[in-house]
Amino acid sequence: MKRVFLFAICVFGLGILFNGCGSQPGASSASQGVRKIVVWHWMTDRDEAFQELAKKYEEKTGVRVIFELYAPSDAYSQKVRAAAQAKALPDIFGLLGEKRDFAAFIKAGHITNLIQEMTADNSAWKNSLFEKALAVNEFSDGNEYGVSAGIYGVPIDVMNIQMLYNKGLFIKAGLNPDSPPATWEEFVAACQKLGAAGIQGLVSGWGEVWMIDCLASNLAFNIMGPEKVFATLRGEVPYSDPDWIKVFALFKEMADKKMLASGIVTMVNKNAEQAFANERAAFAFNGSWCVNVYHGMNPSLDYGVLLMPRVNLSRPMYIWGGAGSSFLVNDRSLVKKEVVDLLKWLTARDQQAYLAQKTRNLPSNKSSLEKIPELLAAFSKGMENVTHPNVWPVNELPRVIERFDKGIQSIIIGEKTPEQLGAELAKLKAEEMAKKK
Amino acid sequence: MSINKYTVTNSAVNALVHVFLIIVAATCIFPLLWMFGSSLKTQSTVFSDMSLVPKAMHWENFYLAWTKGGFGVYFLNSLFYTVFVVFGIVIVSSWAAYAFSRMNFPGKNLFFFMFLGAMMIPLPGSFVPLYVLVNNVRNILLNSLNGATPFFLKIFPDQFVYGMVSFIENQFYPRAAYVLCMINVGLSFSIFMLKTFFDKMPKELEDAARIDGCTRLGIWRHVALPLAKPAIAVIIIYNSLSVWNEYILANLILSSKDLMPLQRGLMVFQGEHITQYPLLMAGMTITVLPILVIYFAMQKFIIKGITAGAVVG
Numbered sequence: 001m002k003r004v005f006l007f008a009i010c011v012f013g014l015g016i017l018f019n020g021c022g023s024q025p026g027a028s029s030a031s032q033g034v035r036k037i038v039v040w041h042w043m044t045d046r047d048e049a050f051q052e053l054a055k056k057y058e059e060k061t062g063v064r065v066i067f068e069l070y071a072p073s074d075a076y077s078q079k080v081r082a083a084a085q086a087k088a089l090p091d092i093f094g095l096l097g098e099k100r101d102f103a104a105f106i107k108a109g110h111i112t113n114l115i116q117e118m119t120a121d122n123s124a125w126k127n128s129l130f131e132k133a134l135a136v137n138e139f140s141d142g143n144e145y146g147v148s149a150g151i152y153g154v155p156i157d158v159m160n161i162q163m164l165y166n167k168g169l170f171i172k173a174g175l176n177p178d179s180p181p182a183t184w185e186e187f188v189a190a191c192q193k194l195g196a197a198g199i200q201g202l203v204s205g206w207g208e209v210w211m212i213d214c215l216a217s218n219l220a221f222n223i224m225g226p227e228k229v230f231a232t233l234r235g236e237v238p239y240s241d242p243d244w245i246k247v248f249a250l251f252k253e254m255a256d257k258k259m260l261a262s263g264i265v266t267m268v269n270k271n272a273e274q275a276f277a278n279e280r281a282a283f284a285f286n287g288s289w290c291v292n293v294y295h296g297m298n299p300s301l302d303y304g305v306l307l308m309p310r311v312n313l314s315r316p317m318y319i320w321g322g323a324g325s326s327f328l329v330n331d332r333s334l335v336k337k338e339v340v341d342l343l344k345w346l347t348a349r350d351q352q353a354y355l356a357q358k359t360r361n362l363p364s365n366k367s368s369l370e371k372i373p374e375l376l377a378a379f380s381k382g383m384e385n386v387t388h389p390n391v392w393p394v395n396e397l398p399r400v401i402e403r404f405d406k407g408i409q410s411i412i413i414g415e416k417t418p419e420q421l422g423a424e425l426a427k428l429k430a431e432e433m434a435k436k437k
Numbered sequence: 438m439s440i441n442k443y444t445v446t447n448s449a450v451n452a453l454v455h456v457f458l459i460i461v462a463a464t465c466i467f468p469l470l471w472m473f474g475s476s477l478k479t480q481s482t483v484f485s486d487m488s489l490v491p492k493a494m495h496w497e498n499f500y501l502a503w504t505k506g507g508f509g510v511y512f513l514n515s516l517f518y519t520v521f522v523v524f525g526i527v528i529v530s531s532w533a534a535y536a537f538s539r540m541n542f543p544g545k546n547l548f549f550f551m552f553l554g555a556m557m558i559p560l561p562g563s564f565v566p567l568y569v570l571v572n573n574v575r576n577i578l579l580n581s582l583n584g585a586t587p588f589f590l591k592i593f594p595d596q597f598v599y600g601m602v603s604f605i606e607n608q609f610y611p612r613a614a615y616v617l618c619m620i621n622v623g624l625s626f627s628i629f630m631l632k633t634f635f636d637k638m639p640k641e642l643e644d645a646a647r648i649d650g651c652t653r654l655g656i657w658r659h660v661a662l663p664l665a666k667p668a669i670a671v672i673i674i675y676n677s678l679s680v681w682n683e684y685i686l687a688n689l690i691l692s693s694k695d696l697m698p699l700q701r702g703l704m705v706f707q708g709e710h711i712t713q714y715p716l717l718m719a720g721m722t723i724t725v726l727p728i729l730v731i732y733f734a735m736q737k738f739i740i741k742g743i744t745a746g747a748v749v750g
Contacts, residue, residue, distance in 0.1 A: 045708035068692055071704040075688045078561065082568035082689060274484050289710040296480050296711045 035063045037335060037342055038090035040083075042076035043325060044069060045292065049358040053351060060345075063338055084110050091333040092343070094325055095153075099390050102137075103145035105328075106152055112329040113150035117340050125344055126151070132386040133158040133364050136323040153326035154343045155364040157355065160321025160382045161214055161287045163309070167302045169282040173197040180306045184250070187309040191259035194282045202254065203261035203281035205269025206412075209405035214320045215285055216408055218308050220247045221318035221387065233394045235433040239404075239425035248411055248418035250311065255412045265409045277301055288321075288379040292360040305378040307385065321386035324361060397432045400425065469725070476502075476718035483714045495715065502719035506702035507694075515699040516727075518616060518687075519680045525620040526627050526676050527669055533624070534631030535657050539643070549632070556625040564689055571614045571690055578610060607693065615690045619683065623676045634668045635661060670738030674731060681728050699724050 041050070047069045054065040068090070070076040077096050083089045089110055095102055105111050118126040118134075126134065137153030139145065167177035173194045181187040191201035206212045220229050224243040231237045232244070254260050261267070261281045269286070276284040277297035284290070285308070294301050307317045327346075329339050345351060352363035353371035362380050363369070369377050389395055396404070407421040416424075474489040476498055482491060502508065536542075537549050582602050589598045638661065646656045662669070684700035691697055703724065706717040 043709055044704060044706075045711065047705075069694070069704075070688050072707060073709070075685050078564055078685070079568075079689050082565045083572075085565050086569045086572040088568075088572050278485060292708070293711045296713070297484055298481055 035335070035338065037063060037065045037092065037339055039065060039067045039092040039327070040076070040080065040090045041067060041069060041094055041325075041327075042071050042073045042096065043094075044071045046355070046359045046361070049355055052358075053346065053354070057342065057345060061341075063342065065342060084108065087332065089330045089332070091330050091335060091339045092327050093330065094327055100145060102152070103139070103143075103147045106139075106147050107145075109331050110328075111152050112331045112333075112336065113148065113152055114154065114329065114340070115150040117344075118151050125347075128349075128366065129155060129347060129364050130158050130366055130383045130386075132321065132383055132388075132391075133323040135391040136388065137326050137328075138391075153323070153328045154347055155323035155326045156346060157324040157352075157359075157361040158321065158364050158380070158383060159288045159324035159362060160319050160379060160386050161211075161285070162319055162379065162382050163306050164276065164284040164286060164290065164303050165306060166276070166279055166282045167304055169194065169199050169279060173199055173282070177304065180304060181309045182306075183313065184309050184311040188253070188257060188259065191254075191283070192257060195258055200261040200275075200281040201259040202264070202283040202285060203267070203272045203275045204264060204285035205267055205272040206264050206409065207266045207268045207271075209402075209409070211269065211285065212405050212408050213401065215308070216247055216251070216404070217389075218317060218319055219250055219311060220244070222308075222310055222315050223247055223312050225315055226318070226387070230392065230394055233392070233396050235429060238422075239429060240419075240422040244425075245418045245422050246311075248408065248421050251408050251411050252418055255414065260412065265412050273297065276303075288362050288376075289324075291375055291379065295360060303375075305375060305382070307382060316385055318387045319382055319385050320388050321383060322388045322390065323364070397429075397436070399432055400429050403428055472718045472721055472725075475714055476722050478715050480713060480715060498715045498719040499723065502702075502706070502716045502723060505716065506705045506720050508699065508702045508720065508723060510695055511697055511699040511702045514696060515681055517612070518619065518698055519677050521616045522619040522623065522680045523673055523676045525616065526623040527672060529620060530624055530627035530672065531631055531662060531665065531669070532657065534628045535635055535661050537628065537632045538635035538638075540653075549628075552625045552628050556629065560622060560686065564686075567618055567686070568689055571618070574614070575610060579606060582606070608696070611691050611693070611696050615687060615696075618686060618690060619680055622686070623679065627672045627676065630668055630672060631665060634665050638664055667738050670735045674735050674738075677731050678728055681724075 039050075041047075043050075047067065050067040054067055058064050070079050073096050076094075080089070080093055080095065084105065095105060095111075102111075106113075133155035134151060137155065138151050139147040139149055141149045143149070165177075165180050170177040170180075170190075173190075174197070175190055175193060181190045194201055204211055204215070217229070220243070223246055224241075228237055228241075228243065232239065232241070238244075261272075261275060264272075267275075272284065273286065273290060273293050274297060275281050276286070276290075277294045279298075279301070294303070307319065310317045327343060329336060329343070333339055347365055349365050349367045349371070352365035352368040355361065356363040356368060356372040356376055360373075360376065362376055362383070363372060369380050372380070404425060407416060407424065410416040411418060411421060470489055474491060475483055477494040477496065478486060478491045479493075479495055482493075486492065533552075537545060582605060586598060586602060589601075642660050642664075643656050646660045651659060681698075682700065684698065684704075687698050687701070694701065703717060703720045706713040706720060
């Protein structure tokens with residue numbers, strides 16, 4: 001017996017020597033015919049719904065889907081990056097970061113191009129999803145990152161940033177909650193009426209400067225149109241242009257007419273959300289994730305969604321938005337076909353409606369709107385007007401963005417005039433462009 | 438009793454020192470009280486009721502946190518990791534520290550400074566190499582098991598062999614890898630602390646033990662280790678705390694949620710945009726309790742550990 005045991009140890013050792021290095025863990029399971037798909041994600045609030053969907057999918061197809069949650073998002077990102085280095089990414093994963101990180105992963109061969117699957121059957125899959133949500137995962141010909149053109153991710157939900165108003169406070173101030181302001185003048189008048197009733201107007205997390213950037217860019221798109229905004233970003237139109245001064249002047253008007261909640265310039269979004277949920281302000285400028293947040297903070301809050309009131313009535317109001325979260329397919333996955341089938345199923349109408357109802361996120365499938373709650377549907381309608389810096393042909397330089405956002409904060413607190421900011425930005429932009437050359 | 442200038446000054450200084458210490462103590466204890474108070478509120482009242490003692494106490498939050506966060510399994514996992522990691526650190530660091538302190542071998546100082554250097558590297562800096570190492574060893578192990586399985590099937594029943602392979606792959610290896618990584622993380626500080634302690638230990642004690650027939654290992658076991666009790670107590674407390682609260686490395690190395698430590702349970706309550714504060718605070722209160730027990734149980738050793746070396750031998 002002792003000899004047999006020694007022999008077994010030797011065989012085991014030889015196994016280590018001859019089979020030691022090489023293949024990935026997934027390879028063995030695939031070769032044994034195990035139908036299993038592993039998904040890594042960071043979305044704590046969606047995990048329960050994902051587990052339910054995984055069960056349904058296994059019952060339907062016999063394919064076992066394992067959703068593995070790694071949170072918070074920082075820890076998740078570290079795991080994904082480490083796994084990428086070890087070439088041990090799962091079949092499906094999400095990537096948190098900027099577009100250049102996305103491009104780096106594609107170039108390293110970690111992400112599959114899904115263009116063929118998306119465009120098969122007269123682009124049935126592609127057409128079922130919000131176009132603007134796909135744009136975030138899309139790389140066009142000749143893109144600045146040098147990535148082959150294609151679609152590299154599947155949006156599982158979408159988001160956008162809009163205005164919200166408290167219906168109860170509207171009634172208290174003698175305003176009609178069924179007819180929220182559609183123009184800038186109406187918005188100013190509503191805020192003044194609210195102010196007269198002792199109710200604060202607009203609250204938003206403008207301590208996080210990107211939210212100021214977002215509103216200013218919405219207003220700029222509406223006042224001067226996308227082409228002129230892009231021309232400014234390319235350095236062809238200065239920030240001292242009258243249209244830009246008009247954009248900055250709107251912030252001055254809001255401050256002068258006391259339309260803003262107190263402390264808005266230094267307020268983080270979490271506090272702004274609390275203020276709106278606790279009915280301390282009548283308007284909020286916030287992302288669609290707020291439906292979930294407000295429900296948690298004050299389930300009885302009665303509010304509506306509206307597009308930012310237009311300044312220029314001859315142009316639409318653009319809003320920031322796009323894919324909320326996307327799933328990517330590991331190019332080294334041994335079960336790629338099954339993975340694509342799963343993603344098609346996950347983004348189909350019924351599953352998207354289920355996810356929206358369960359998690360209060362906006363569905364990425366256009367046809368799910370009729371099956372989701374009214375508030376989410378109202379947010380989803382804004383997807384037609386969505387834009388995002390990630391899909392713009394040109395982006396602003398970091399130093400200019402910083403001065404732009406801080407400059408608007410200075411206008412709100414009365415330290416600068418719109419004209420001063422315009423001149424300052426025009427000068428800085430010229431300097432930065434010269435450096436770039 | 439006469440009141441002179443000295444007594445007045447002394448009393449005033451004492452009063453000031455006490456007021457300062459009370460303020461410091463209050464700032465330390467306030468977060469704990471706030472955590473406990475918030476654990477008894479609802480998701481709505483946590484944003485509106487700012488009092489430490491809520492009007493309506495929701496004790497069910499503790500039950501909900503325990504069940505919803507799946508704390509049962511995580512609690513056992515954390516206990517397992519803490520016991521094995523701390524035990525491993527105490528054994529390995531005391532051997533290493535004793536060797537660095539008492540033995541002469543080539544490159545002794547270089548190795549010791551390398552250990553000290555490792556203290557300066559923050560944990561996130563070693564994430565990628567650790568992950569790659571753990572993953573490669575796992576691949577080697579799995580391929581070896583696959584290679585050896587046909588042979589074992591000839592000797593043992595199928596169910597036993599497949600059960601063992603699955604156990605090694607899904608339970609033994611991930612846990613062992615995490616424990617070894619955590620031992621590695623805690624070694625530098627512990628070796629440094631124990632070496633300082635052993636350096637000050639009188640050589641005469643060792644000579645006496647050697648005359649009595651003790652080997653090197655015997656001296657370590659019967660002389661060095663008992664004398665180092667205060668330092669070891671500090672090492673136990675310090676490492677227990679760091680293993681109990683560790684999550685990032687666990688998140689990196691472990692994949693199945695059944696293997697995750699207690700901190701994973703807390704993540705369930707932190708959504709991408711919304712946090713369930715009452716349940717999170719209830720979960721944190723549960724998490725803090727065992728470590729408080731360890732701290733109170735070993736409190737008397739802390740002062741001794743801090744003054745370690747002064748009374749060695």
